[in-house]
Amino acid sequence: MFWVKQLLGIAVPPALLFVVGWFWLSLVSKYVPEPYLDEIFHIPQAQKYCEGKWAEWDDKITTPPGLYAVSVMASRVGLLGFQTACSPRTLRSVNVWCISLLGLVAATCRSRIERNLVGKMPSTRVMSLYSVHTGFNIALFPVLFFFSGLYYTDVMSTLVVLTAYSNHLNRLSRKQSSVLNDIWTVVLGLLSLTMRQTNVFWVVIYMGGMEAVHALKMLSPSNQGRISTETISERMRRIIHGYSHGSIHDLPLSQAWPDDAFFTVASLVIAVCANPLRVLRQVWPHVAIMAFFGAFVAWNGGVVLGDKSNHVATIHLAQMLYIWPLFAFFSVPIVSSVGFFLFDTVLGCASSSSVQAVTSTTNRPRSPQSRTTGTDTGSQAVFKRAKGAKDSPQQLSAFDSSEHTPGRTSGQSTLRLLLCAALATFCVIGALVVIKYNTIIHPFTLADNRHYMFYIFRYTIRRPGLFRYYLIFPYLISALLAYKVLTIGDDSTSHPVSAFNNHPYDPRSGLLGLSETNKASPKGPEKSAAASEISTLEEDDASQSTVPTSTAILLLLSTALSLVTAPLVEPRYFIIPWIMWRLLVPAWSTKKYVNAPRHIPVLGLLAKAGSQFDLRLPLETAWFVAINVATIAVFLLMPYQWRTEDGTLLDEGRLQRFMW
Structure with missing residues (x-):
């Protein structure tokens, strides 16, 4: 059955x-x-x-x-x-x-x-x-x-x-x-x-990049624990040694801070330089694809096949501003989870247990190990014994939890808040500079009023005065929502010792790639458990896990490369970036809110239902159906004809239709 x-x-x-x-x-x-x-x-x-x-x-x-x-x-x-x-x-x-x-x-x-x-x-x-x-x-x-x-x-x-x-x-x-x-x-x-030529960024940069990260995480780093009397230079050598042997700094996105992105990139660069042959063995198919693409460009004299004069590659950074409102608009049911229960908290009527539940998602919690041992968790934490597992080099990282991990002391928290403030300031200034100096309006955008983008540009970006600068608020707020949605998962259950470095420990399956229970087909009771039906979020913690920081970085990089080279702005260009982002969105369970007293009673009922399945999915289905019905109706039932100012028909009187 x-x-x-x-x-x-x-x-x-x-x-x-x-x-x-x-x-x-x-x-x-x-x-x-x-x-x-x-x-x-x-x-x-x-x-x-x-x-x-x-x-x-x-x-x-x-x-x-x-x-x-x-x-x-x-x-x-x-x-x-x-x-x-x-x-x-x-x-x-x-x-x-x-x-x-x-x-x-x-x-x-x-x-x-x-x-x-x-x-x-x-x-x-x-x-x-x-x-x-x-x-x-x-x-x-x-x-x-x-x-x-x-x-x-x-x-x-x-x-x-x-x-x-x-x-x-x-x-x-x-x-x-x-x-x-x-x-x-x-x-x-x-x-x-x-x-499509731009697919090269997804099959080479995005997938090839994750293959390289995977190759490095499959290395077996040696155990070099921290020595309390070591000097700064000794500590740096130990950290670099750990990076070069596969102890990659790669926190789940739900537990990462802005500085963790820097350490992720640094650890990957060092590891790649130290293990080029291992990485090349894994990524050579993607290198071959890139070689074929390069040969095609050289033979063709450019990326596009025809109409080259109207499709000249350029640097169009404003594309990385336009994409976020599109994400937010089409994913309203998904991004709503970021602030849904926050609304009830703002009313000031939620109990302390509810507040604690909300902040456990926003802040970076300790893993069960860190709560047990009193040590911090992080990508470079020294893993202690985990539920009977013996200490092994695969469970130990290059340096301990006090370095480059989610802050616990007031000094670390203050520093990270300052980093967040600096990042926000940089984003605001950068967006203003891009709006002023890199807003490119392609002639096709202005010449064809059959596309919705014509009207979006007409009533927003091309409005006179400072209006285009005011758009920085929806740009950045939408970007923040798109990021936060990727971090709302629950990693405390699926990663008791989180997948921070090369061999994440899972008490149900052992070390990835090393457990004998993973290699052999399950038998008897194990087989029954493995094949058990997963019907609710309470039974399926995997869907609530968040992706590593490296994956988010590669997604952002690939999206940027695929968009900023296109002078023309079309919603179709955002299809694959949106899909790749949507696939990384973890399930949202409201289990933690079930027993919390609510100022608005209906929230309690929704919390109970949301502990069984992700409430956002049926809302997303309904939202997409509504948009599809509307755009299809406009396309089919609202045709028009092009006319000159004196009423003369253009394009031989053919019917024109609105579309994406």
């Missing part, structure tokens, strides 16, 4: 997505039977391939021909049904299949993220309800789902990137991958580049 539920849980969302997607396609085919907007380039090019004219190419197309080639192959083997071969409807149906698969692949990615966070092997993790629902919601992401009814590259491109990401996450569950999987990684990476 359990596996039947699992199969239904996995099969129903893709089936539902297919039905909804096909209905959306039917509406588009009825109201917009002819190619529209960018489809006037994509559909004729695919039809040329259908006719066998593989050497013909439209110079107005900027992206590679991966979508067209896959569409032709799918049509020839009958995957697109018995419709007219390569008609607009047939070609559009490709994306309906893609959006259905995308939800399942996204759920798989989220499940593997959870598995890797707690160090469990593939055979011991079932897909959680949180993973399945997250994947379903990602497929409903309005900017993505809208194009599932049109013949654009975005849906298939995203599907291929997520497939490569799923394979990458599976590689992270092993100490070292096989050569066959290395080759498969190269194939998936190159396939993603045939869809």
Whole structure:
């Protein structure tokens, strides 16, 4: 019965997505039977391939021909049904299949993220309800789902990137991958580049960077405990020695402070320089992908294939301001968790136990070990005995908890607050400088009033006076919300000794990659426990775990590289950054609030329900459905015609439609 539920849980969302997607396609085919907007380039090019004219190419197309080639192959083997071969409807149906698969692949990615966070092997993790629902919601992401009814590259491109990401996450569950999987990684990476060139930042920088971190964490650092009489130079040598042998400073994001990001980067740089061959063995597939991409750019004379004059790479830092309000708008149900119960606390009527519960998420708590032994926790803590586990080099780090860990003394707390204040000041000043000197408005943005971005720019960024500078407040507040959402998980349960360095200890599965129980298939009672159903958040602490600091740094870096090189601002460019961010968002359980007295009674009921499942997910589903219905209705039912001031029809009187 359990596996039947699992199969239904996995099969129903893709089936539902297919039905909804096909209905959306039917509406588009009825109201917009002819190619529209960018489809006037994509559909004729695919039809040329259908006719066998593989050497013909439209110079107005900027992206590679991966979508067209896959569409032709799918049509020839009958995957697109018995419709007219390569008609607009047939070609559009490709994306309906893609959006259905995308939800399942996204759920798989989220499940593997959870598995890797707690160090469990593939055979011991079932897909959680949180993973399945997250994947379903990602497929409903309005900017993505809208194009599932049109013949654009975005849906298939995203599907291929997520497939490569799923394979990458599976590689992270092993100490070292096989050569066959290395080759498969190269194939998936190159396939993603045939869809869209900017995917190189995700398959090379983001995934390749995490592979490098993984390779370093698989090292076995030697135990060099702190000596109380050591000098500063001796301590520095010991710290660097620990870094170079794999004791990476990589706190869970929920326990990291701004300075921890610096130490994370420093430890990784030192470790990479000390272990180049080990890192290269792990990341060579990504290096190969980058080499192929570099060869393509050299052969092509640039990144884009066609229309090069209108798509010149530039430095557009303002993109890193625009992205955060988009995240906040589409993720209102998700980011609301940051301040929902804070609202009740502000009223001053919550009990001290409630206040303590709230601050336990905001502040950096001690792990059970630190509460037991009286020592601090941190990425470089000296791990003590953990529930009967023997001390080993893998459980010991380069230096102890008093160095570069969440502050406990008043002096450390004050210093870190000053660092936070300095960081906030830097962000404000930096944003103002970017707004003044690097606000780029592409001619396409102003020339086409069919896109929502035209109106966003018109009524915000292009307003006269100082209005564009006032936007710094929604920019930075949205960025803070996007960051805080990644930190609201509960690492105290899934990481009794947190995954701070190379071999996180988990009392249920031993040391990652070292436990015999992980290597062998569970038998008897162990097998029963491993295969038990996970239906509530109380039973599934893995979904509540937060990712390491290094992952967040790589996400920010990859997002920046993929956006700041584009002069044109389009919501479609934010699809993959949003999805990668959304996949890292931990589940939010309200278990800690259940017994806390509430000034508003309904909060108590919500807290009880939220201890069983993440309340944000159904709200997110409803929010996405509402946005999709609204944008689809506007697209289909509110067409208009372009006219001159004297009323003369333009574009031969064709109907124009609003879209992303």
